[in-house]
Amino acid sequence: MKFLFLILFTVVNTNAVFSQTTPETFETKYCSGCHAIDKKMVGPAMRDVATRYENRVDAVDYLVQKLNKGSVGVWGKVAMPANESLTEADAKILAEWILKLK
Numbered sequence: 001m002k003f004l005f006l007i008l009f010t011v012v013n014t015n016a017v018f019s020q021t022t023p024e025t026f027e028t029k030y031c032s033g034c035h036a037i038d039k040k041m042v043g044p045a046m047r048d049v050a051t052r053y054e055n056r057v058d059a060v061d062y063l064v065q066k067l068n069k070g071s072v073g074v075w076g077k078v079a080m081p082a083n084e085s086l087t088e089a090d091a092k093i094l095a096e097w098i099l100k101l102k
């Protein structure tokens with residue numbers, strides 16, 4: 001029983017650490033040139049995005065669309081260009097990571 005608890009604890013813990021690891025594409029696709037996790041730069045702080053959409057059921061799909069096609073008018077007058085080199089799979093990883101930040 002004790003052993004089982006230890007395994008569970010390890011699994012849960014590893015997940016917690018994993019969800020806080022910034023996806024590689026955040027750097028390689030230049031997101032970090034315009035966004036930071038905790039403060040507004042050219043674009044909104046990623047944590048503010050997470051808070052804004054925390055109750056939105058289709059938040060992942062919505063953000064994947066935004067990442068691929070770009071965005072304007074939601075946070076201000078500055079637009080985010082379409083991140084065309086980002087695959088849909090990578091966009092999904094980023095969207096899920098952002099939404100878990102809070």
Ligand code: HEC
Pocket residue numbers: 025026029030031032033034035042043044049063066067071072073074075076077078079080081083086094098
């Ligand atoms: C050239 C600067 C720039 C780059 C590069 C950029 N963004 Fe943005 N991003 C912005 C701006 C500006 C906004 C606000 C757009 C708006 O008000 O609709 C934004 C908005 C967003 C939003 C919120 C969209 C919404 O509808 O609320 C997310 C999420 C986001 N960016 C993530 C990313 C990710 C992930 C990347 C990398 C793949 C990225 N951005 C690359 C500038 C940028």
